[in-house]
Amino acid sequence: MIIRLIAIGVAAVGAMLVTGCNGADGTAVRASGGNSTAATTATATTASDPGECATTTDAYLTATQKDGEPAFSVPVVDGWNRISRFEDQLTRLAVADKSLTVDNFAPNYVVTVEKAPAVGRAEFDRQLQALSRVAVGGSVHQHAESTTCGFPSLIVDYRLQVKPGIGTHATVLIVSIPEEPSPTTATLTIQTADPDNAEYSAAKKSIIDGFRVEK
Template identity: 35%
Template sequence: MSTRSRLAAAVLPLLVLTACSAGDDAENPDATGPTEVTAAAGCADVDGELIAADTRAGEPTLEVPLPEGWEDDSTMNSELIRLALINPDLVRDDFAPNIVVTAEPSPADEQAAVDRQVQGIQQATGSADVDREDGEVCGFTSFIADYELPEAGAVPARPARVQVIVVPHGDQTITYTLTAQATAPADPAYAEAVEEIFSGVQIAA
């Protein structure tokens, strides 16, 4: 199985998690025209290259640092998946570490959107305990959580770390998730890249 095929298989649990967190009232954003975009306060200073996630008309923009050795795999992009980064140099167990960015518009308010993401992790892992650290990204409500992803075909079970950011957008919210996964998460190069990307998120809404 190719690296990209393994990535596709490994991303499936992330989509299931997102589906668990999405309520029946989730809907697509109105993409009929642009809205005024202003830089959000409180974004971290970043040196080096940034890469932008796909956006739909009128949505906020989201960029993340692109560490050395990491590359964009746009074959995974969809209405839900807006960016997928992999590092072929860090392959372990025939699996490339990756970070997947998703965007989920919803009429839910900020707290309801956060609660849904926590519930999605609980349902996907079968555990009521979520190791979660609350915070803010660019002034927006955020949390980071660690959990275990199940085996997916030839890809072994592995830990994942997700950063959830809820951005108010008109009369709805957009929930962004950045999910990092690797079969060798203790690799310093991987851990440093995840920290660089998570801490360097840039959002203009």
């Protein structure tokens, strides 16, 4: 598990990475063709098999991808802009909405990808153990296990103390990809200092529900 704090402009943006490369600039992203850092249109045909997602015509922002890895993508949401300077070998996509800044903290999400020593429930437990060491005591709440594009997944809510006087509410989607020869874990972590904001809540639902993992 990787813990990282990033700052976007004047707004401190705490990015809690539960697992985790490169990107574009900080301008608004719109649908376009092109490489793995651009917004694209998802075209998978079914959600029944691992690596195959439901058909959609929505615009997606694709995370940086290494050879042999699945493609990871997130729906484009108005106001949420890619911030490439916070991306690296682990963090494949970093996005924030500065217009929703509260307490000098801009809501943000990150997609991370890493090789994993376990799969499924064992990998979720590994992630939860690491998360419990950094989350505010008693704040970790896991939802029922599910699937994302046919792969085992788990959603976890928790709270963080980013800095004195600033706490955030975070949600992480953990996806376990049991591919040979080496399993992979991808996470999508989104957080805010203002969890009751209706605009944030709507964006969060779209981002988490629309996360795609495609072979």
